[in-house]
Amino acid sequence: MRETLLLGSNCSLLFFTVEKILQTWRLSACNNFKLIYFLLFNFNFNINLLLHQRLNVRHLNFNSFKEFNINKRGLTENQEIFNQWLVGFTDGDGTFNVSYSNNKWNLAFQIGQNSYNLRVLHFIKKQLKVGSIFVEKDGNMAVFRIRDRKVLENIIFPIFDKYTLLTTKQFNYIKFKNCHTILSNNDLTKEDKDKLLFNILKTKPSTDYISSAWSIVDNNVFNFETASKVMSKSWLIGFTEAEGSFYLVNKTTNRIVHGFEITQKLDKIVLIAIKHILGFNNKIQIKKTGYFSISTTNSRAIENIIKYYNNTMKGMKSVEYRIWARSYVKHKGDFFNLNEIRKKIRLFRLKRFTLSCMNPSEYFINKKIK
Known part of the structure; x- marks a missing residue:
């Protein structure tokens, strides 16, 4: 596991290194990325230390979360946290x-x-420890897949039996598992299987379908306590890696602010939670496309988000988050630097x-970005 810099003797090193990151924005694009990604992937900075140095604010008392501890073989030491994260990621993508x-x-x-x-x-x-990964011919999309019954x-x-999906994908999972049961039943003829399976495929969830996971709060989420009874932090981190967006947006022509958004086509209850x-104090919005959206550019909400997601994510979203969070701490209100970072x-x-590029972070360190 990467070492985390702590307050005390390492405090000056932390701030010196972050300052160096920000100074490099005026160097070439190649050198910018090489240095920034080297630092991001080799030092697991604690954003909270930076945030509280700049801001004397009271944050929400979030439910506890033990981050992924990765051993020397690259495997998590807490399988249950990974499993909940995987269910959240699956609910997203x-x-x-x-x-x-x-x-x-x-x-599949x-x-x-x-x-x-x-x-x-x-x-x-x-x-x-199972499954295969495929990259499509055009190189844009990749898929992890398991087909073996x-x-x-x-x-x-x-x-997925232990940790129920929180979106309409629970309906699809139940269909999927029923199909598996039919295909595994050796007492059925092929004709019987075909008939049953085609009938299952015809079934569709209702427009107001709600996953059975929400039944423990009677499908009614109205505060932090009811939401956290169903939605674990591990699930939300996985879902955010799939569906969340940390972004910089123009509030006016000469003002850039930090924003966060999650959208869903269905499952409004998920966004309420x-x-x-x-x-958030914001209401759930309905976009022109018909999608539900929860978003904010409110400073207090952004500070809560920075704290909540610190040292959690595993994909490239973690890189985006760390750049986004540091830019808030160091450059909030600085139009020029925020615009350069956004570019x-x-x-x-x-x-x-x-597939030959097994560690994308090393790519950014060793290769030129054109």
């Missing part, structure tokens, strides 16, 4: 696919990501990785 082709049924648990975030798929594969039964089902857990984040999101 996972699918349970049932397909029929060439007179044969296929089941899949998680798709832009190849820019290929590292998170390698992280998932390493923790589960025995692996699904022995590895995947126990996770997130709103209460993160301490560089947009540039870095355009990078794509292949």
Whole structure:
């Protein structure tokens, strides 16, 4: 596990190093990324130390969370935290696919990501110790996939049976598992299986479907306590890695502010719970596309978010978060520097990785970014 710099003898080193990061924004793009990514991936800075040096504010008393502890083999030492994180990530970007082709049924648990975030798929594969990763021919998308029915039964089902999906994907999971049961039943003829499976595929969730996980609060979330009874911090971190956005946005022509947003096509209750857990005062919005959205640029909410997600995420979202959080601490209100940082984040999101690039962070250190 990477060492965390602490207050005391290392405090001056922490602030000196961060200052050096910010000074490098005026260097070439190549040198900027090399230094920043080297520091981000080799030192696990504690954002709270920076935040409280700058801000004397009272934060929400968030529910406890023990971050992933990764051993020398790259495996988490707390499997239950990973499992809850995986369910949250799946609620965001996972699918349970049932397909029929060439007179044969296929089941697949899949998680798709832009190849820019290929590292998170390698992280998932390493923790589960099963599955395959594929990068599409155009290089834009990558998929982690498990098709083996025995692996699904022995590895995947126990996770999702213990930690219920909080979105409409719970409906899809139940369909998926029922299809698995039918295909595994040797007492059924192929004709019987086909008929049952085609009937299952026709079923659709209602427009107001709510996952059974919310039944313990009677499908009613109205404060932090009711939200946290259903939604664990590990789940929310995984879901945020899939669906969350840490961004910089123009408030006026010469003012840039920090923002955070999560959108959902369905499952408004999920966003209501997130709103209460993160301490937002905003109402859930409905966008022109019909999607639900929870977002904020409020300073107090942003400070709560910075604290909540400190030292948690595993994919490239963790890199974006750390740059975003540091820029708030050091450059809030500084239009020029925030605009430069935003440009560089947009540039870095355009990078794509292949399966031969096993550690994207090393790519940024050793290769030039054009």
